[in-house]
Amino acid sequence: MQALPTEPQTWATLSPVLRASWRRSAHGVTDPTSALPPIELDGLALQTYRRDHPLHQVLPVLNRLLIEPAAEAGLIVAIGDAAGRLLWVDGARSTLRQAERSAFQAGANWSEQAIGTSAPGLALVTGRGAQVHRHEHFSHTAHRFSCSAVPVRNPLTGEILGVVDLTGDAQAVAVHSLPLLTAAVSAAETELKLSPAPASQPRLSTLGGPPALFNSHGMRQRLSQRHAEILFLLSWYGYSRAAREGLTAEDLVELLYPGPGHEVAVRAELVRLRKLLLGPVHTGVSLLSRPYRLSAALELDAAEVWEALMVGDRARALDIYRGELLAGSDAPGVLRARHELSALLRESVLADGSSEELWRYLQLPEAYEDQQAIRTALGVLPLTSPHRAALVARSES
16 A cells, blocks of 8 residues: 555654654645645755855765766766755756756755755755665655655764755665765765865956955955956966966066057056055955066966856856856957856756756856857756746747
């Protein structure tokens, strides 16, 4: 006899762990036949929360050990916080589209209290790995999938930071699924233990708005466009080209101006920039010469987007990418980097992006009228998605 959420007399067929979970679920989910998980994080709130969550540090590890092989097997991986809210969902695109119909998506709360028994919710309650087959889910909306999940702990304190879940067909609850998840989570916890405490570095913001230099004490210094360009070029070409030796004045002329004969202007700007960095607002970095380079590395938002895309972490790239690089600049070096970064983001999202990632990409000003991206998004968005009408209105007939 199959256990039915609305008939407690049938619950005896469940394992003790699942039976206890269904009892807890019944207190929070009054109608398991129609319940959907609430979307508690969306838009900027979701982006900010993901960026600041400790688990964003281990996304490359989980991507390599879990998300990539899961996608090849037709499965998806969800990474959630300690409250059961899913922060990242990635994997096989066809399975992602099906999951979105059940609101198994970033920002949704899949805790026991919110939606009833599921592997992520059960793992968070018990503090152990959990597996839930299709009809063992308390709410009907989750019956299309099976899932396994393992909690992630702070390796220093033992506190639960979140959960990693594997969802899909019967492969998601196969004998090897929990050991695979456990090994990936163990590697992630080791990465967290080895990661140094976040350094207080100056940060240069170059995407989607006026650039600013943040110092190690949280003070914010607004920059002129030329100074922002110089700091960006010194950081970007040292970061992405491995040119750690710095740039000569001639290099900077070539990167800043479309033609020769600007050496005097560049040197004057460098003198002013050096004074700014050493000024009353202590930045923690100075400008060195022969060749020109920075005394300490800057945290650079554009470089973080590039790095995220190189490891296939499109969600994090979209979290950081707020718009074009130094949009008001026509410096040749900036134009080249702007094109490279924008093209890489577009190519990655169009080739492998989920419907959520495509929708987020299409909210960027530079992508608003991108007809190929619109057609691609319409091809993967569920027919019931509220975003379809907006994209149809933007599409060219």
